[in-house]
Amino acid sequence: MASNHPYVFVHGMMGWGEDKKFYKGLPYWGMVTGNYPRRMREKGYEVYTPSVSPLGSAWDRACELYANLTGTTVDYGVAHSKEKGHNRFGETFPEAMLPDWTPERSIHLLGHSFGGPTMRMFVELLRNGSPEERAATPAGQLSPLFEGGHGDLVKSITSISGPFDGITFPHALPKLVDGGLTYGIPMVASIIGNVGSGRVYDFQMSQWGITAVKEGVRFARNMLNMKAIRHFAKAKDNVFADIHIPQAAEINKKLSVPAEQYLFAVTGNGTKKGKNGNWVKAPIMIFAFAPFAYSLGKFPDQTIAGVKITEGWRQNDGIVPVESGRHPTTEPWCEWEDVKDKPIQKGIWHALPTVPGDHGTVIGGSISFIGKKRGQRFLNAYDFWMDYLDKLPD
Numbered sequence: 001m002a003s004n005h006p007y008v009f010v011h012g013m014m015g016w017g018e019d020k021k022f023y024k025g026l027p028y029w030g031m032v033t034g035n036y037p038r039r040m041r042e043k044g045y046e047v048y049t050p051s052v053s054p055l056g057s058a059w060d061r062a063c064e065l066y067a068n069l070t071g072t073t074v075d076y077g078v079a080h081s082k083e084k085g086h087n088r089f090g091e092t093f094p095e096a097m098l099p100d101w102t103p104e105r106s107i108h109l110l111g112h113s114f115g116g117p118t119m120r121m122f123v124e125l126l127r128n129g130s131p132e133e134r135a136a137t138p139a140g141q142l143s144p145l146f147e148g149g150h151g152d153l154v155k156s157i158t159s160i161s162g163p164f165d166g167i168t169f170p171h172a173l174p175k176l177v178d179g180g181l182t183y184g185i186p187m188v189a190s191i192i193g194n195v196g197s198g199r200v201y202d203f204q205m206s207q208w209g210i211t212a213v214k215e216g217v218r219f220a221r222n223m224l225n226m227k228a229i230r231h232f233a234k235a236k237d238n239v240f241a242d243i244h245i246p247q248a249a250e251i252n253k254k255l256s257v258p259a260e261q262y263l264f265a266v267t268g269n270g271t272k273k274g275k276n277g278n279w280v281k282a283p284i285m286i287f288a289f290a291p292f293a294y295s296l297g298k299f300p301d302q303t304i305a306g307v308k309i310t311e312g313w314r315q316n317d318g319i320v321p322v323e324s325g326r327h328p329t330t331e332p333w334c335e336w337e338d339v340k341d342k343p344i345q346k347g348i349w350h351a352l353p354t355v356p357g358d359h360g361t362v363i364g365g366s367i368s369f370i371g372k373k374r375g376q377r378f379l380n381a382y383d384f385w386m387d388y389l390d391k392l393p394d
Contacts, residue, residue, distance in 0.1 A: 003390050004105055005155050006046040006098060009037060010065060010122075012113025012162075013239045014185075017051030021200045028112075031365035033375030036382055045386065048097045052118065053204040055185060057237045058251060061114075062122035064090065064204065066145045071096025075143040076207060079136040084237040086207040103152040108389045112363050113319065114239050116162015116265075117251070120328075124255045127151035156262035156389055160362050163320045164265070164328040165307050166248030170240070172295040182233045182240045186210055187224060194223050208232045246305035252330050259347040262392055264336065266351075267325025268317035270358035271297055279314045285358040286367055289318025293358075296321055319359040326351040344392065 011017060011028050018027075018037065029049060030036035037047040050068035052061040060076055067074040067090070074090030081088040098107070111119040129148025137146070144150065170177040189203035193211025205211040209228040232238060241247050270285035271293050279297030281290040296316040302309050312323030327333035333349035344350065357366055361378075369375035 005108055005390070006048060006101075006105060007037075007040065007108045007110065007386070007389075008065075008069065008097075009047070009049045010052065010061075010109060010111035010115035010118050011049070012111070012115045014054045015051075015112070015115070016054070016201060018049040019051055020202060023049075027364075029363060031360065031363055032367075032369050033364040033378050036364065036379070039379070040386060043383075045390075050097060051202060051204070055189065055203060055205065055239050057239065057242050058114070058117040058121040060207070060237065061118040062125055063143075063145065065118065065122050066125075066143075067091070067093050069096065069098045069101060070144075071099065072143075074207075075145070077130060077133040077137070077143070077146060078141075079130070079132040081207070082136070084235045085231060086235070086237070087209075088207075090207045091204060101153060106153050106155040108156045108158070109154055110158045110160060111162060112160040113162060113359065114243070116159035116164065116325075117242060117248070119157050119159065119162075120164075120255055120258075121251070123151065123154050123157060123258050123261060126153055127258065127260070128256060151258070151260045154258075154261055155394070156264065156392060157258065158385070158389070159265040159325070161267045161317055161320050161325050161359055162265065163243055163248065163324045164326075165252070165324045166245035167243050167320055167324060168245070168296050168299040168309060168313060169292055169319070170244050171304065172299055177240055178233075182238070183229060186229045186232055190224050190229065205232070245307050249305040249307060252328060255328075257331050257347055262344060262346055262389075263349045264352060265325065265327050265349055266353075266355060266362065267320060267322055268355040268357040268359065268362050269315050269322050270317050270356070270361065271315055279316065281318075282356075284356055284361065284366065284368060285318055286360065289358045289360075292316075293318045317357065317359040317361070322354055326354070 009029050015028050016022050027035040037049050040047045050065060052064040059080060063076050064074050071093050073092040076088055078088060109119045125145050130146040133146035189205055190210045193203045203211050209225060270282050271279040272282040274280040281293050285293060293316055297314050299309060299314060313321040315322040327349040331349055333351055336350040336352045355362055360366060364378050369378055
């Protein structure tokens with residue numbers, strides 16, 4: 001029987017949780033191998049897979065994660081919402097995923113892709129709150145998330161292909177990211193999010209006036225609201241901005257080392273070294289990631305915002321450079337393999353061995369897993385890790 005510590009899985013950019021119908025057709029956690037959280041529940045684990053904004057910043061997603069878990073209205077903060085120019089409040093969650101969330105029931109957080117930075121921001125706010133929000137918020141209105149002093153509600157963090165220090169792709173193809181994706185995807189969101197499709201897939205951008213406030217409610221006036229979309233892009237309060245290396249570096253300066261938590265990180269490498277010395281798609285990588293892998297694989301050595309881009313940054317999973325996914329450069333770390341047979345210390349990032357595979361492999365999305373029992377090695381790896389976390393001492 002599993003311990004008393006719940007597991008919370010945080011999806012990445014463009015991801016979705018179990019509350020969306022899209023999950024039934026393609027479970028984010030497990031992909032072609034099946035719904036992994038359901039497998040965990042069958043083994044006795046308590047598991048939750050909340051949905052947060054697919055395009056939101058680490059701050060906004062952390063606020064949404066807190067509201068999911070506590071059954072409250074999303075509060076993005078007085079100071080933050082004023083600075084970024086969007087509404088302070090977002091969606092209301094009538095039921096708490098964790099109604100009895102206490103230090104004795106501290107959670108294991110696991111986040112894929114941008115779920116990694118989301119978890120780090122979430123834990124930072126739980127531990128230390130926000131001085132800016134405490135100063136700006138009227139008495140009696142402060143969200144408990146901004147109070148600080150709640151770090152004991154989280155037991156461990158496992159980042160799965162999460163970009164700790166940003167990614168080089170926006171720097172390699174700035175027009176595509178800053179001009180194309182940053183505007184194009186919100187335009188799609190403004191249509192999907194205003195035709196009653198929220199139960200299937202929800203972009204959760206109501207604070208910007210881009211999607212409907214409530215699921216199933218139509219707001220035709222928000223469709224292709226270019227003023228709101230332009231503001232969303234220019235405010236730099238979104239995932240596209242946060243994955244830029246300079247902005248990631250600024251965020252890292254504001255994050256303290258999570259001293260009370262067990263810290264782990266694993267990432268994938270779906271590339272191989274080509275004849276010209278660049279890193280290119282390996283056979284295990286699906287073709288959809290190949291163009292991105294090529295751009296990352298040839299990115300030249302340089303220093304961006306104090307971050308040194310070297311060979312480890314050219315090896316990648318099609319989205320995240322290996323070096324950015326192993327551990328934050330600004331925080332203490334070690335190789336998990338070197339200490340796995342010793343008592344694990346809190347407050348130190350443990351870099352697990354790099355997984356052969358692309359950005360989807362680590363959540364069960366590899367074509368190599370399609371077929372009877374072909375996904376068993378993925379399931380075995382996750383089973384091992386859930387059991388490992390379950391046995392960590394308090």
